[in-house]
Amino acid sequence: MTFDVETLARDILAGKRRALSRAITLVESTRADHREQAIALLERLTPHAGNSIRIGITGVPGAGKSTFIEAAGLHILERGHKLAVLAVDPSSALSGGSILGDKTRMEELSRRREAFIRPSPAGKTLGGVTRRTRETMLLCEAAGFDVVIVETVGVGQSETAVADMTDMFLLLLLPGGGDDLQGIKRGIMELADLVLVNKADGDLSATANHSASDYIHALRLLHPRTRNWQVPVKTCSALEQRGIAEAWDVVTRYRETLTASGELLQRRAQQAKSWMWTETAESLLSALRSDQQVARLIPQLERAVTAGIKPPTVAAAELLDAFLQNNRRPLD
Amino acid sequence: MTFDVETLARDILAGKRRALSRAITLVESTRADHREQAIALLERLTPHAGNSIRIGITGVPGAGKSTFIEAAGLHILERGHKLAVLAVDPSSALSGGSILGDKTRMEELSRRREAFIRPSPAGKTLGGVTRRTRETMLLCEAAGFDVVIVETVGVGQSETAVADMTDMFLLLLLPGGGDDLQGIKRGIMELADLVLVNKADGDLSATANHSASDYIHALRLLHPRTRNWQVPVKTCSALEQRGIAEAWDVVTRYRETLTASGELLQRRAQQAKSWMWTETAESLLSALRSDQQVARLIPQLERAVTAGIKPPTVAAAELLDAFLQNNRRPLD
Numbered sequence: 098m099t100f101d102v103e104t105l106a107r108d109i110l111a112g113k114r115r116a117l118s119r120a121i122t123l124v125e126s127t128r129a130d131h132r133e134q135a136i137a138l139l140e141r142l143t144p145h146a147g148n149s150i151r152i153g154i155t156g157v158p159g160a161g162k163s164t165f166i167e168a169a170g171l172h173i174l175e176r177g178h179k180l181a182v183l184a185v186d187p188s189s190a191l192s193g194g195s196i197l198g199d200k201t202r203m204e205e206l207s208r209r210r211e212a213f214i215r216p217s218p219a220g221k222t223l224g225g226v227t228r229r230t231r232e233t234m235l236l237c238e239a240a241g242f243d244v245v246i247v248e249t250v251g252v253g254q255s256e257t258a259v260a261d262m263t264d265m266f267l268l269l270l271l272p273g274g275g276d277d278l279q280g281i282k283r284g285i286m287e288l289a290d291l292v293l294v295n296k297a298d299g300d301l302s303a304t305a306n307h308s309a310s311d312y313i314h315a316l317r318l319l320h321p322r323t324r325n326w327q328v329p330v331k332t333c334s335a336l337e338q339r340g341i342a343e344a345w346d347v348v349t350r351y352r353e354t355l356t357a358s359g360e361l362l363q364r365r366a367q368q369a370k371s372w373m374w375t376e377t378a379e380s381l382l383s384a385l386r387s388d389q390q391v392a393r394l395i396p397q398l399e400r401a402v403t404a405g406i407k408p409p410t411v412a413a414a415e416l417l418d419a420f421l422q423n424n425r426r427p428l429d
Numbered sequence: 430m431t432f433d434v435e436t437l438a439r440d441i442l443a444g445k446r447r448a449l450s451r452a453i454t455l456v457e458s459t460r461a462d463h464r465e466q467a468i469a470l471l472e473r474l475t476p477h478a479g480n481s482i483r484i485g486i487t488g489v490p491g492a493g494k495s496t497f498i499e500a501a502g503l504h505i506l507e508r509g510h511k512l513a514v515l516a517v518d519p520s521s522a523l524s525g526g527s528i529l530g531d532k533t534r535m536e537e538l539s540r541r542r543e544a545f546i547r548p549s550p551a552g553k554t555l556g557g558v559t560r561r562t563r564e565t566m567l568l569c570e571a572a573g574f575d576v577v578i579v580e581t582v583g584v585g586q587s588e589t590a591v592a593d594m595t596d597m598f599l600l601l602l603l604p605g606g607g608d609d610l611q612g613i614k615r616g617i618m619e620l621a622d623l624v625l626v627n628k629a630d631g632d633l634s635a636t637a638n639h640s641a642s643d644y645i646h647a648l649r650l651l652h653p654r655t656r657n658w659q660v661p662v663k664t665c666s667a668l669e670q671r672g673i674a675e676a677w678d679v680v681t682r683y684r685e686t687l688t689a690s691g692e693l694l695q696r697r698a699q700q701a702k703s704w705m706w707t708e709t710a711e712s713l714l715s716a717l718r719s720d721q722q723v724a725r726l727i728p729q730l731e732r733a734v735t736a737g738i739k740p741p742t743v744a745a746a747e748l749l750d751a752f753l754q755n756n757r758r759p760l761d
Contacts, residue, residue, distance in 0.1 A: 136740075
């Protein structure tokens with residue numbers, strides 16, 4: 098596949114879906130020449146990106162994430178927005194499958210022209226997957242999508258990664274109590290800017306209200322992620338489409354509050370800067386790992402370190418010496 | 430100051446306190462020749478380290494951490510152990526002061542020969558401070574200290590860093606309720622293997638019990654850090670020395686449970702390996718940052734990235750190019 102970067106850029110800015118899809122494929126490619134073109138494209142488009150509200154969504158298993166995104170997505174389109182739905186799923190490389198891969202999960206939404214749904218890129222590391230999703234987000238924004246939802250399956254550190262690339266983080270929970278609640282992963286509660294107890298319908302209505310009170314109580318023990326923002330806990334039913342408009346009102350109010358305080362801009366700037374440094378650190382480390390001489394050292398050093406024979410700092414110094422000797426630009 | 434590494438090693442293994450102090454000074458030194466000697470010393474001693482239970486302690490402000498460590502420390506000595514108390518305080522470089530710097534905070538404990546108290550190393554980065562504390566921990570273990578307490582003031586990510594270098598993490602709280610509890614930092618609750626509500630004495634006894642129930646309730650919403658371990662919440666009074674023996678019994682039971690399941694060894698091996706990689710990544714990044722050509726690029730790239738003009742991945746690629754020689758292998 099070949100790409101004409103300038104044509105691609107113009108077509109994306111004109112909102113052409115096919116160009117956007119091709120650009121995402123380019124960004125996801127691991128070929129060196131593709132990467133160079135991807136960089137040129139991103140350089141060209143980034144000044145036109147950023148004009149969206151970026152929403153991260155995670156949920157406990159069974160919370161009905163797809164149904165919720167379908168219902169919320171249709172509401173968002175009704176309000177006149179253009180919506181992109183992306184995903185971060187570092188397990189998709191292993192499982193072969195991928196969240197959002199099956200578009201029938203969001204049947205109605207996927208048929209709408211104002212919505213763009215893209216499955217998680219495959220990747221062996223969370224860093225690789227999130228890098229591509231971040232870049233895809235920029236492309237979608239340049240194509241005029243003003244609401245971006247990034248869904249995560251909650252493998253490893255993926256929620257933290259998604260919270261770090263979005264403006265607002267939404268946690269979807271189930272009605273239930275006591276031991277049922279143990280399904281929430283460590284630290285997830287504290288990333289949330291909005292907690293929604295879904296499936297508040299039929300027999301579960303009362304339980305949902307009870308759970309919401311429990312979560313309000315639990316949240317009082319935690320520092321909110323965002324200054325000047327008391328994390329709301331609401332109930333909703335994606336199935337019966339109740340509570341969806343109210344949830345979207347919270348998103349709108351959140352955005353207004355953080356825009357007014359300047360916090361949204363600040364957070365974006367901070368995210369961009371720390372993304373640059375994370376990316377630099379990861380690329381350095383991957384350059385080190387793929388150096389042949391270093392690669393020969395790694396197994397024996399890891400063995401010595403885990404056996405408690407060699408101090409980790411010493412092993413690290415040996416890895417660094419081996420790498421820099423081979424790869425360092427000559428000193429000027 | 431000069432050091433004879435072999436003599437130092439032998440003296441430390443013989444349990445000589447002066448040698449241990451000198452070795453810690455060596456490990457904390459930033460001089461290149463000292464670092465080389467420190468590495469030799471650590472290589473020599475690491476096979477003799479590891480025979481301790483490593484306990485991390487943090488607390489909300491006013492929870493009475495020093496009084497607690499003094500009371501618990503004396504109890505630990507009574508049980509026939511040798512105790513080292515270290516600290517991680519990345520703010521000490523800025524404030525000039527240091528936790529544990531003032532030994533009068535633990536007056537009785539600091540006079541005991543079976544106890545060794547060392548203030549936090551100074552350092553500008555948390556990474557630097559924790560590296561030295563980890564290395565100091567190895568030295569203390571080689572010197573025969575079989576209980577190591579690592580205290581943290583809770584600045585930045587220091588609790589996570591301390592939890593990552595210890596076997597068990599203890600959170601000290603105050604009696605109180607409602608909004609008072611907001612003082613707990615994000616994510617700290619979830620690091621805890623044992624929660625102690627201190628100052629359960631006098632008028633506060635009833636409040637302390639009430640708080641303990643609140644925390645038990647809150648903890649039910651969180652995944653425990655350790656498999657097969659339900660995090661206990663206990664009350665104690667360090668001042669009146671009540672609940673201290675019970676807390677130590679929990680530590681003992683914890684250690685037995687995790688030793689039996691093999692989890693303790695596993696966790697240590699995992700910690701050592703991830704320490705090696707963190708150290709490698711940090712050293713690489715600091716080599717990059719201190720490269721003259723790179724240093725000239727950083728300000729303009731950070732400006733472009735935070736302004737949303739340049740994509741962070743592209744800026745990272747430029748930093749890497751400047752640092753590594755041009756014929757490096759392309760990164761994926």
